[in-house]
Amino acid sequence: MAITQKTDICFQCGKERITTKTYKEYVNGSLVTTTQSVCSDSACQKRTEDLIKKDKARRDEAAMNRYQFGNRKSVKGQIPKS
Numbered sequence: 001m002a003i004t005q006k007t008d009i010c011f012q013c014g015k016e017r018i019t020t021k022t023y024k025e026y027v028n029g030s031l032v033t034t035t036q037s038v039c040s041d042s043a044c045q046k047r048t049e050d051l052i053k054k055d056k057a058r059r060d061e062a063a064m065n066r067y068q069f070g071n072r073k074s075v076k077g078q079i080p081k082s
């Protein structure tokens with residue numbers, strides 16, 4: 001399996017992102033390479049982290065609501081890889 005290495009660009013500011021950590025893990029039985037990266041602009045990276053935090057809080061809340069209100073049809077959303 002060939003993995004094409006391409007430059008990671010920040011979706012916020014378009015600057016290059018710096019890879020901080022690369023690790024391999026099994027997801028559903030297949031080995032995937034997960035890369036963690038941060039924006040080269042630290043101020044932007046902070047904004048991005050805040051956004052991710054807010055987004056996660058919103059998703060947790062939605063999941064909680066689904067749990068509380070029972071059998072609502074859940075909409076399959078795309079979960080961005082962080």
Ligand SMILES: [Zn+2]
Binds near residue numbers: 013015
């Ligand atoms: Zn950025």
